[in-house]
Every structure is written in structure tokens, then in C-alpha cells.
Amino acid sequence: MRDPEDTLRQHDLPVTAQRVSVLRAVSHHPHATADMLAEEVRAELGSISRQSVYNVLNVLTDKGIIRRIQPAESAALYEDRIGDNHHHLVCRTCGKTEDVCCAVGEAPCLTAQSHHGFKIDEAEVIYWGTCPACQKKKR
Amino acid sequence: MRDPEDTLRQHDLPVTAQRVSVLRAVSHHPHATADMLAEEVRAELGSISRQSVYNVLNVLTDKGIIRRIQPAESAALYEDRIGDNHHHLVCRTCGKTEDVCCAVGEAPCLTAQSHHGFKIDEAEVIYWGTCPACQKKKR
DNA sequence: AGGAGTTTTTGACAAAGTCCAAATCTCGGC
DNA sequence: GCCGAGATTTGGACTTTGTCAAAAACTCCT
Incomplete structure (x- = not known):
């Protein structure tokens, strides 16, 4: 991702230390929880309130x-x-x-026959399974 | 679904009033939350503890x-x-x-190229959008 | 630098579940 | 039909994840 500050400005969001730091944390740790990100930000800024982490994440x-x-x-x-x-x-x-990567074609997943009159804007796919490490442990 | 009691026995689960009732409630109210199911069961049995609802749902x-x-x-x-x-x-x-219904073919979704050594056992797809009623309200 | 409007902070609160120990119930054998 | 071992249900405390609201602090524009 580009520079966090630029990104914020491009979206008309006032630039604050908290936002910059949270954004950077997300960038560095994909798939992190709000809590993990809070830790990360604290390491950088010294402190941040739990609420702010949620605020920022919600806005972003x-x-x-x-x-x-x-x-x-x-x-x-x-x-x-x-x-x-x-x-x-x-x-x-x-x-x-x-x-x-998306398993089928390019934007295959949004192809649900627009059922029930819903206007679909995103398809989220989660594959459930067992990771290599856990497969080993179980045996 | 078949008879709740039979279903339980087939899976080697002791048959209890709570289980039968929860199972029936799930059957009658698809997409219900644990709380809604608890209400439903209470209407039938008189009472059930929150914990039991969770127990049963987890086991099932x-x-x-x-x-x-x-x-x-x-x-x-x-x-x-x-x-x-x-x-x-x-x-x-x-x-x-x-x-x-599944948008693509029959079991299309499990076709993620078995990535990262994971053993995939299920693909969950959620389409996000706006239902007809809410589309109307927004305008 | 000054001020309007956003953000951040703090602390209380809410929802959804889990943990644990005690009481109760189910199922299989006698 | 009754008994007992083992599983299930209960009730209460607790945890996690997140939201609400008001006051304090900060950002950006002029």
C-alpha cells in the first residue's frame, strides 16, 4: 500500500497519528485482530485507546x-x-x-443469480480446513 | 428432517428432551440465533438454560x-x-x-486449488448486499 | 495563532459465549 | 423394573469483542 498519510488525505480523512499507525499495522500484519493491531500501535505510539482502534478500523x-x-x-x-x-x-x-487467489475465473463469485431481489455487492468466500501444522499434530 | 429422536440415536447421542426440542426448533426456524432457539424451546419445554442451548447446538x-x-x-x-x-x-x-442455491455447478466451491497444504473440508460463501425492503427504505 | 469541527480518550455497558462444579438424567445390565 | 456409571443440564461467574456517550485534545483552514 502507498503512504498511509497520502491514503488518508485521498479519502478526506484528517491525518492523525493513530490512524497512520493503525493503517501501517494493518499493512504489516494482514489478518490481524483489532487487539493485535492495538498492541502493534502501542509499540509504535506508546499508547492508544481500545476505542480509537475500533474507530479507526471502522472508518477505514x-x-x-x-x-x-x-x-x-x-x-x-x-x-x-x-x-x-x-x-x-x-x-x-x-x-x-x-x-x-480466487478459485474460479475472475469475479466469479458475484455471479449468484441475483436471488430474492437482493442487490448483491460482495461475495465472501471462506474455505474451512486444517492447516499443515495441525494435520501433523492430530496424528 | 427426519424424526429428531431417530436422528440423535443414529449419532449415538443420548436422547434428552432438550436435544429433541432444540433440534425441532432449528428445523422449524432456519437461520435462527441461539437466543431465538432458546425462546422457542422454552415455549415447548417450559425452560432450558442458556448453557444447554449452547451445549446442544455445539454437539449437533x-x-x-x-x-x-x-x-x-x-x-x-x-x-x-x-x-x-x-x-x-x-x-x-x-x-x-x-x-x-449454489451459484456455480454442483460442489464448485470446494475446488479451491488445495493451497498452502491446507486440507479443505468446506467452502462457505456469503453474499453481501441489500434486501428489497432496505433498498426501498433508503431511497 | 485562532476556531470550528473531528478525533481520541475514558469508563460504563451490552451481547454472545465459555468455564466450572453440582445436580440431574439416560441408557444398559441385572 | 431398578441401579449405577457416565453423560447432560443447570446456574452463576467470567471473558471476549465491541458499542455508547461525554469530555478533552487535536487537525486543518484562514
């Missing part, structure tokens, strides 16, 4: 600067990569999350 | 008798229809959830 998500994914049984995760229609692979055992 | 989910879906920003929902690989349509505004 609303503006489409970052993406929120929320697998079952886990807190929301945030990531940088947007617009490239990739999906996620989540380990049922340890929760580890990986990116996956 | 583990055994693959029911399926849990957990859209972002909402409590987990439970449903009866399993094995037919259908997906869900969720309204961003009101949270309304509908079933959708």
Missing part, C-alpha cells in the same frame, strides 16, 4: 481502505489487500488464516 | 447434524439443511438471511 473499513473479514469463532480480521477479489483459507483448529 | 454442529453460519456483525445462525451445499445472502442493513 467504511471508506473501503481496508477490508474486514469475520470468520466464525474468531474476532474480526483486517487486511490491506482490497479489490483483488481474493478469498480466505481458515484452519478450524488453530484459526490460522491464509489468502487464496 | 460437531456431529454435522446441523450447520452453523456466522455472518459478520451478527450472532451465529443455525440451520437444518446440510450437505446440499447451498449458500447465504445477507442484508447489510437489516441482517436478513436467505438461502441461495
Whole structure:
């Protein structure tokens, strides 16, 4: 991602230390929870309130600067990569999350026959399975 | 779904009033939250503890008798229809959830190229959008 | 530098679940 | 039909994730 400050300005968001730092944290740690990001920001800024982390993440998500994914049984995760229609692979055992390129064609997933009169704007795909490490452990 | 009691026995689960009732509730109210199901069960049995509802739902989910879906920003929902690989349509505004037949082929979604060494056992697809009612309200 | 309008902070609060120990119930055998 | 081992249900406290609201602090524009 480009410079955090530029990104904020481009979206008409006042630049604050907290926002810059959260944005950087998301960039460096894809698939992190709000809590993990808060830790990260604290390491950089010294401190940040829990509320601010949520504020910032919500604003950024609303503006489409970052993406929120929320697998079952886990807190929301945030990531940088947007617009490239990739999906996620989540380990049922340890929760580890990986990116996956879209399995079928390019924007295949939005092709749900526009059912029930809904106006669909996004398709979220989560592949559930077991990661290599956990496969080993189980045996 | 077949008779709740039979279903339980087939999975080697002791038959209890709570389980039978929860199972029936899930059957009658697809996409209900644990709380809604608890209400439903109370109407039938008189009472059930919150913990038991969760216990039962967890056991049933583990055994693959029911399926849990957990859209972002909402409590987990439970449903009866399993094995037919259908997906869900969720309204961003009101949270309304509908079933959708699988958009592509039959079990298309599991076709993610087995990436990262994960052993994939399920693909969950959630289509995000706006339901007809909310589209109307916004205008 | 000054001021209007946003953000951040702080602390209380809410929802959804889990943990644990005690009481109760189910199922299989006698 | 009754008994007992083992599983299930209860109730209550607790955790996690996140939101609400008001006051203090900050950003950006002039």
C-alpha cells in the first residue's frame, strides 16, 4: 500500500497519528485482530485507546481502505489487500488464516443469480480446513 | 428432517428432551440465533438454560447434524439443511438471511486449488448486499 | 495563532459465549 | 423394573469483542 498519510488525505480523512499507525499495522500484519493491531500501535505510539482502534478500523473499513473479514469463532480480521477479489483459507483448529487467489475465473463469485431481489455487492468466500501444522499434530 | 429422536440415536447421542426440542426448533426456524432457539424451546419445554442451548447446538454442529453460519456483525445462525451445499445472502442493513442455491455447478466451491497444504473440508460463501425492503427504505 | 469541527480518550455497558462444579438424567445390565 | 456409571443440564461467574456517550485534545483552514 502507498503512504498511509497520502491514503488518508485521498479519502478526506484528517491525518492523525493513530490512524497512520493503525493503517501501517494493518499493512504489516494482514489478518490481524483489532487487539493485535492495538498492541502493534502501542509499540509504535506508546499508547492508544481500545476505542480509537475500533474507530479507526471502522472508518477505514467504511471508506473501503481496508477490508474486514469475520470468520466464525474468531474476532474480526483486517487486511490491506482490497479489490483483488481474493478469498480466505481458515484452519478450524488453530484459526490460522491464509489468502487464496480466487478459485474460479475472475469475479466469479458475484455471479449468484441475483436471488430474492437482493442487490448483491460482495461475495465472501471462506474455505474451512486444517492447516499443515495441525494435520501433523492430530496424528 | 427426519424424526429428531431417530436422528440423535443414529449419532449415538443420548436422547434428552432438550436435544429433541432444540433440534425441532432449528428445523422449524432456519437461520435462527441461539437466543431465538432458546425462546422457542422454552415455549415447548417450559425452560432450558442458556448453557444447554449452547451445549446442544455445539454437539449437533460437531456431529454435522446441523450447520452453523456466522455472518459478520451478527450472532451465529443455525440451520437444518446440510450437505446440499447451498449458500447465504445477507442484508447489510437489516441482517436478513436467505438461502441461495449454489451459484456455480454442483460442489464448485470446494475446488479451491488445495493451497498452502491446507486440507479443505468446506467452502462457505456469503453474499453481501441489500434486501428489497432496505433498498426501498433508503431511497 | 485562532476556531470550528473531528478525533481520541475514558469508563460504563451490552451481547454472545465459555468455564466450572453440582445436580440431574439416560441408557444398559441385572 | 431398578441401579449405577457416565453423560447432560443447570446456574452463576467470567471473558471476549465491541458499542455508547461525554469530555478533552487535536487537525486543518484562514
